[in-house]
Amino acid sequence: MPVISVKDLKKTYVVGDIQVHALRGVSVDVEPGEFLCVTGPSGSGKSTFMHILGCLDKPTSGKYILDGQDVSRMSRDDLAKVRNHRIGFVFQGFNLLSRTSAIENVELPLLYSRDQIKGSDRHKRARAALEIVGLLERSHHHPNQLSGGQQQRVAIARALINNPSILLADEPTGNLDSRTSIEVMDVFQRLNIERGITILLITHEHDIAEYGTRTIAFRDGHIVRDETNTHRRMAKDELAALPPPEVNGGSDSPMALKKKSAPRGAAAGTAGS
Amino acid sequence: MMRLLMILRVALKALNRNKMRTTLTMLGMIIGVAAVIAMVALGKGAQKSIEDQIKSAGTNIINVMSGNFMSMGVRMGSGASNTLTVEDANAIKQMVPGAQYVAAGVSTRNQIIAGNQNWQTRIQGTDVEFPMIRSWGMKYGTFFSTQDITSATKVVVLGSLVATNLFGEEVDPTGQIVRIKNQPFKVVGVLESKGSGTGFEDQDDTAMVPYTTAQKKLMGIQHIQNITVSASSPTTVATTAEAITELLRTRHKIMPGDTDDFMVRTLEEMAAMRTETTRTMTALLAGIAGVSLLVGGIGIMNIMLVSVTERTREIGLRMAIGARSSDVLMQFLVEAVVLSLFGGGIGIALGFGISWGVTEFLTWPTTISTDAVALAFGFSAVIGIFFGFYPATKAAKLDPIEALRFE
Numbered sequence: 240m241p242v243i244s245v246k247d248l249k250k251t252y253v254v255g256d257i258q259v260h261a262l263r264g265v266s267v268d269v270e271p272g273e274f275l276c277v278t279g280p281s282g283s284g285k286s287t288f289m290h291i292l293g294c295l296d297k298p299t300s301g302k303y304i305l306d307g308q309d310v311s312r313m314s315r316d317d318l319a320k321v322r323n324h325r326i327g328f329v330f331q332g333f334n335l336l337s338r339t340s341a342i343e344n345v346e347l348p349l350l351y352s353r354d355q356i357k358g359s360d361r362h363k364r365a366r367a368a369l370e371i372v373g374l375l376e377r378s379h380h381h382p383n384q385l386s387g388g389q390q391q392r393v394a395i396a397r398a399l400i401n402n403p404s405i406l407l408a409d410e411p412t413g414n415l416d417s418r419t420s421i422e423v424m425d426v427f428q429r430l431n432i433e434r435g436i437t438i439l440l441i442t443h444e445h446d447i448a449e450y451g452t453r454t455i456a457f458r459d460g461h462i463v464r465d466e467t468n469t470h471r472r473m474a475k476d477e478l479a480a481l482p483p484p485e486v487n488g489g490s491d492s493p494m495a496l497k498k499k500s501a502p503r504g505a506a507a508g509t510a511g512s
Numbered sequence: 513m514m515r516l517l518m519i520l521r522v523a524l525k526a527l528n529r530n531k532m533r534t535t536l537t538m539l540g541m542i543i544g545v546a547a548v549i550a551m552v553a554l555g556k557g558a559q560k561s562i563e564d565q566i567k568s569a570g571t572n573i574i575n576v577m578s579g580n581f582m583s584m585g586v587r588m589g590s591g592a593s594n595t596l597t598v599e600d601a602n603a604i605k606q607m608v609p610g611a612q613y614v615a616a617g618v619s620t621r622n623q624i625i626a627g628n629q630n631w632q633t634r635i636q637g638t639d640v641e642f643p644m645i646r647s648w649g650m651k652y653g654t655f656f657s658t659q660d661i662t663s664a665t666k667v668v669v670l671g672s673l674v675a676t677n678l679f680g681e682e683v684d685p686t687g688q689i690v691r692i693k694n695q696p697f698k699v700v701g702v703l704e705s706k707g708s709g710t711g712f713e714d715q716d717d718t719a720m721v722p723y724t725t726a727q728k729k730l731m732g733i734q735h736i737q738n739i740t741v742s743a744s745s746p747t748t749v750a751t752t753a754e755a756i757t758e759l760l761r762t763r764h765k766i767m768p769g770d771t772d773d774f775m776v777r778t779l780e781e782m783a784a785m786r787t788e789t790t791r792t793m794t795a796l797l798a799g800i801a802g803v804s805l806l807v808g809g810i811g812i813m814n815i816m817l818v819s820v821t822e823r824t825r826e827i828g829l830r831m832a833i834g835a836r837s838s839d840v841l842m843q844f845l846v847e848a849v850v851l852s853l854f855g856g857g858i859g860i861a862l863g864f865g866i867s868w869g870v871t872e873f874l875t876w877p878t879t880i881s882t883d884a885v886a887l888a889f890g891f892s893a894v895i896g897i898f899f900g901f902y903p904a905t906k907a908a909k910l911d912p913i914e915a916l917r918f919e
Contacts, residue, residue, distance in 0.1 A: 295832060295912050316836045323834020330916065334829040338529045350518055351834040397833070 240307060242404055242437050243269035243292060248301035250287050261287040263460035264301070269405075274431045274438045276448035279457030286409075288457065289441050293326055293407045294318040306404050323351050327398025331410035333390045335382040341393045342378040345369055348401050368396040372426055388419035395426055399436075406430065408440040412447055418481065424450045425474035450474060519839070523846040526823075534851065537815045540808030541855025541895070542862055545888045547801035549863025552884035554870065555794025557877035559787055566783040572746045573645060574611075574753050576604075576739040576760070579774040594735040595764055595773050598723075601639075601739045607759055610752030612744045615639035616736045618726045624668075624719060625691040626678040633674050634718045635692065637726025638740075643703075645742040651675075653686035653701030656722055664724040668697040672705040673716035693730055697721065749778050798884070805888070808855065809895035816848050816903035827907050828915025841908035848900020849893060856892030860885055 250262040261284045269275055279285040290296040291303060294310055297318075303311040310321055322328075335344045345365040349356050356364075369375045372392040382390050391411060398406055408427065412420035428450060430436045440451060448454045449472040456464035527534045578596040601616035618637040623630050642648075643655050652675075656667045668690060670678070679685040685699045706715040727733050743752040757776050764773055820827070827840055835843075863885075867878040 290913050293832070316838075319831065319834050319836045322832060328832050330829075332825075334825060334832075334916070336826060336829075339525070343525075347830070348833040350522065351830070351836070351839055355515075401834075 241268040241304075242271045242306060243267070243439075244302075244304040245292075246302040246304075248288070248291065248298050248303065250284075250291065250296070251299045260460050262291075262298070262301075265460070265462055267455060267462060267465070269437060269439065271437050272431070272435045273453055274428070274451040275440070276451035276454045277439060277441045277457065278443060278445065278448050278454060280443065283457035284460040285441055285457040289407060289409055289439070292405075292439060293328060294321045319351070320353055323348055323353070324401055325404045327395075327401070327403040327406045329391070329394050329398050329406065329408040329411045331413040333382070333387075333394045333414070335390055335393055335397075337382055340379045340381055341374060341385065341396075342366065342369060344382070344393055345378075345396045345400055347397060352401065364400055365396070368400045369393070371399060371430070372396045386419070387415050388422050391415065391419075391423050392426060395423075395430075399430070403436075405437045405439060408438065410441055410443070412442070412444070418484065420447065421474050421477055421481070425478060428474050446472070519842050519846050520850070522843055523850050526843075526847055527850060533815060537811055537851055538855035538858065540811035541805070541852050541892055542808075542859040544801065544805030544808040545856045545859025545892055546862035546866060547804050548798055548888045548891075549860060549880065549884050550866040550870070550878075551797035551801045552794060553863070553867040553878040553880045554876065555790060555797055556879040556881050556884075557867075557871070559790040559794065560879050561877045562786050562790060563783060566779055566786070572612075572743040572749050573779045574741040574743060574749060574756065575775075575777045575779075576600075576741065576756060577775045577777065578735070578737055579772055594733070596736050596739065597734075598736055600760060600763060601736065603759060603763060604739060604741060604756055608741075608752060608755045610743050610748045610755060611741045613641035613645045613742045615642040615645060615740045616723050617642070617738045617740060618723055618731060618733065618736055619738070620726065620731055622692050622730065624670075624674065624678065626685070626688065629678045631674055631677045633671070635726060635730060636718055636720045637723035637730070638720055639723055642720070642740065645740050646706075648706065649704045651702045651704050652684040653699070656700055656720075661722045661724050664722060664728050666695060666697045666725060666729065667700045667721065668692070669701045669703060669720040670699060671703050671716040671718040671720075673714055674719050675699075675702045692719075692721075695729060746780075749780060753778050802891075805891060805895065808892075809852070809899045812848055812851050812896065813899035813903060815851075816844060816900055817906070819847075820844065820903045820907045823907075824910065824915045824918040827910050828912045828918065831910070831912035832916060837908040840910075841904045844904035844907045845897065845900045848904065849896035852892045852896030852900075853889075856889050859892070860889060863888070 245265060245267050248262050248265040249260070252259040252261060263284075265284075265288060277285050277289065287296065291298050291311075294305075294313075295318075297313075298311050301311065302309060305321065306325060310318065313321065335341075336347070342362070342365045345368050346361045349361045349364065366375060366378065369378050372395050374389060374392050374396065377385060377389060382393070385393065395406075395411075406427075411427070412423055415423060424447065427438055427440065431438050431452075438451070440447075442448055449468060449470070451468060452471060453467050454464070455462050576596070578594065598616050601614050604611050605614040615638050617639070620635050620637075621632060622635050623632045624635075640655065640658050640661060643650070650669075651672060653669075655669055656665070659665070660667050670685065670690075675683075675685055678690065679688065684702070686701060688699045689696045690699060691697070703716070703718075703720070721730070723736060727736070741752070741756065743749045753776050757772070760774055760776075761772060766772060830840060830843075831837075864880060867880055870876050871878045
């Protein structure tokens with residue numbers, strides 16, 4: 240069963256007297272464990288598509304079935320619940336709370352969980368999520384004490400904390416230099432390969448899209464291309480080939496995903512299958 | 513409950529992130545609440561000291577004064593009538609059961625001369641029971657006697673201020689001769705000091721002579737100007753005053769429906785009037801202080817609005833990771849309420865401090881009223897909710913997509 244099933248999705252905005260057709264009937268299925276990259280020029284509808292998949296927006300018509308549940312007609316509060324429990328968001332601008340430690344940033348989604356989670360449990364889960372992205376020893380640093388790559392990894396840990404079905408990343412490497420971009424892509428690839436987490440990633444850079452297993456391209460509200468990547472780029476191999484970074488190599492270097500020590504609750508197993 | 517605690521923690525953290533701004537915003541509330549409490553404390557203090565003074569004068573005193581007198585359509589005003597007589601005073605004494613002591617009185621102002629000193633004061637012509645009514649003891653000598661009344665002897669009892677001014681401090685002038693209106697008066701005693709009384713005049717600035725002496729030797733009148741009565745207990749003041757009114761109306765042959773030619777006043781009534789005045793003052797001061805509380809509230813609203821705009825992306829993020837509109841609403845509302853309640857709390861402490869300081873250093877009496885504290889605290893909570901609500905709603909209504917894009 241696909242984790243995401245979208246049928247004839249349409250979205251029309253009304254701006255003044257003009258109707259803007261952002262999506263003109265999009266259908267796509269995403270299977271568990273896929274690493275789907277969404278590309279397209281600005282105005283192609285890819286952002287609208289991601290907002291609807293992320294339950295931040297509702298389609299004008301069409302169906303969106305997430306994990307076997309129709310979420311296209313849900314109320315605002317129910318959508319908030321879906322976002323909290325089933326979707327992990329990673330943004331281009333990291334969107335970490337300033338003057339707040341990494342671990343508190345990671346814990347944030349648990350504050351809005353509909354299940355009451357004790358403070359000690361929140362802490363444990365946040366630590367586990369930070370360990371997955373290799374930033375456990377930086378858990379009490381504030382965002383301004385972390386590099387861009389580290390900040391994005393904190394954001395990924397935050398997205399993982401509620402053990403979501405899908406991870407939605409909107410231009411996650413847009414604010415990063417090329418080496419850090421590869422490092423962040425390495426984190427995504429490991430989560431995808433080693434933990435089987437379904438990832439949807441928006442990017443307008445074609446080389447970034449090559450890290451995924453499948454690429455769909457948008458143009459004028461339609462999917463114009465949908466193909467499986469035959470020559471998938473592997474971030475791990477590329478990093479090994481690069482010269483080691485000069486400064487703070489230790490914690491910035493690609494980390495191993497320690498499967499044994501990862502406790503239950505934080506991104507364990509294939510979500511949504 | 514746990515949810516509320518969580519929201520409270522989030523709010524405290526957010527406020528903690530910008531300490532300077534939080535402090536300045538709270539300052540508005542602090543000043544407002546402190547001002548309200550200090551002002552009300554001052555007002556209540558003044559009120560209480562007036563009440564205490566009136567109590568010290570004796571709460572069971574009834575004053576009968578000669579009233580309005582109308583002559584061919586011309587109304588002469590209070591005190592103008594000369595219908596009040598010694599017989600009226602005697603009748604009250606004999607026929608009103610609640611009247612314990614009765615003293616007929618007249619009053620004039622004259623110069624008193626002693627040796628090379630002189631002093632103008634109020635000369636009260638009164639009866640022997642007057643010290644009992646006012647529970648006024650003697651410092652030196654004795655009060656004049658019934659004998660002095662009947663024979664209109666030229667004797668005088670000086671108030672302590674007058675005695676000091678004429679003879680010097682701590683000097684017993686008993687037996688000395690003073691001159692009033694060129695007539696020699698023998699000083700028989702000096703009254704205890706009572707301090708300033710119910711009004712603004714000094715009670716000790718007086719001299720007392722038998723009313724008969726005052727009538728015949730000083731004023732040349734037959735009638736009396738006032739009768740001071742003490743009721744047997746404070747609870748019977750009202751009924752006694754009524755009985756006196758009834759008796760005097762009958763004696764003065766005043767038809768039902770006509771106005772009295774005398775006035776009956778109890779000290780309680782006067783106290784009530786004075787208290788009313790201070791209460792008005794207190795309300796006025798509290799009102800002005802209340803305005804600053806309102807301004808403090810507007811300050812909170814202003815800062816919350818800025819905060820919502822500034823934290824638009826944060827709000828978007830919180831919504832994206834699962835916060836409902838109600839969560840965001842609560843967060844900002846709780847922030848505003850925490851601001852105002854903390855400010856209110858500190859303001860109460862400051863208000864206590866100011867009141868204490870005013871009493872300690874300016875020796876103005878203050879009374880902290882629990883009402884004012886409760887009111888100020890409750891009001892600051894209400895202000896937090898009221899002024900926090902609009903910004904919080906604004907935050908809760910944000911569209912997460914727009915909010916996340918906000919620069």
